[in-house]
Amino acid sequence: MKKRELQYEKTHHAILDATRDLIWEKSVEETTIREICRRCDITVGAFYHHFSSKEEVLSELFRFFDEQIEHADHLDQSFDSPEDEILFFMECALVQVQNIGLHWVTQLFRYLMSLPTSDIWDRGRSFYQAVWICCKEIAEKSGLELDPQEMADELLRAFRGSVYCWCLAKGEYHLVDTTLTTVHRLLDAYHKSRATEDSH
Numbered sequence: 296m297k298k299r300e301l302q303y304e305k306t307h308h309a310i311l312d313a314t315r316d317l318i319w320e321k322s323v324e325e326t327t328i329r330e331i332c333r334r335c336d337i338t339v340g341a342f343y344h345h346f347s348s349k350e351e352v353l354s355e356l357f358r359f360f361d362e363q364i365e366h367a368d369h370l371d372q373s374f375d376s377p378e379d380e381i382l383f384f385m386e387c388a389l390v391q392v393q394n395i396g397l398h399w400v401t402q403l404f405r406y407l408m409s410l411p412t413s414d415i416w417d418r419g420r421s422f423y424q425a426v427w428i429c430c431k432e433i434a435e436k437s438g439l440e441l442d443p444q445e446m447a448d449e450l451l452r453a454f455r456g457s458v459y460c461w462c463l464a465k466g467e468y469h470l471v472d473t474t475l476t477t478v479h480r481l482l483d484a485y486h487k488s489r490a491t492e493d494s495h
Contacts, residue, residue, distance in 0.1 A: 323406035
C-alpha cells in the first residue's frame with residue numbers, strides 16, 4: 296500500500312474513532328463535525344474528503360454488526376445445524392454490542408430513530424444475509440411453509456428488540472444470554488409448528 300493510501304486509511308479510522316469517543320463523552324446530537332476534526336487534528340475539508348456528513352460516519356460505525364459477521368464467517372467454524380449457526384452469528388454481534396457499551400449503543404439507537412430512513416433494515420447487509428441463508432436451509436430441510444425471509448425478519452426483530460430493551464432497562468439484564476434464549480425459543484417454535492402440521 297502506498298504512503299498516500301496509508302495516510303487515507305489512518306485518517307479515515309481516526310475520524311471513526313473520534314466520532315465514537317465524542318458520542319461516548321457527550322451525545323450524538325451534541326457531536327459536531329468541527330469537534331470531530333479538532334479531535335483528529337484535521338481540517339473540515341479533509342473530513343469531507345472521507346465522509347459527506349456526520350450521518351455517513353454514524354452509518355459506517357453502525358456496521359460493526361456486519362464487520363463482526365464477516366469476521367465470524369471467515370473463521371473455520373463447523374456447525375451441527377443452521378440453527379446453531381444463527382445463534383453463533385448473533386452471539387458474535389451481541390458480544391460486540393456489549394463490549395462497545397450501553398451508553399454508546401443507546402446514543403446510536405436514539406439517533407437512528409430520529410432519521411427518516413436507516414439502512415439498519417437493509418436486507419442486503421451481511422448480518423441479514425447470514426441469518427437469511429440459515430433460515431433458507433432450515434426451511435428446505437424441515438419442509439416449513441414459512442418464508443425464509445419472514446423467518447429472518449422475525450429473528451432479527453427479536454434481536455434488535457432485545458438490544459433496544461436492554462438500552463431502555465439501562466443494561467439491567469444480561470444481553471447475550473437473554474437474547475439468545477429468546478432466539479432459541481423462536482427457532483424451537485418453528486419446529487414445533489412443523490410437528491403440529493404433521494400430526495394433522
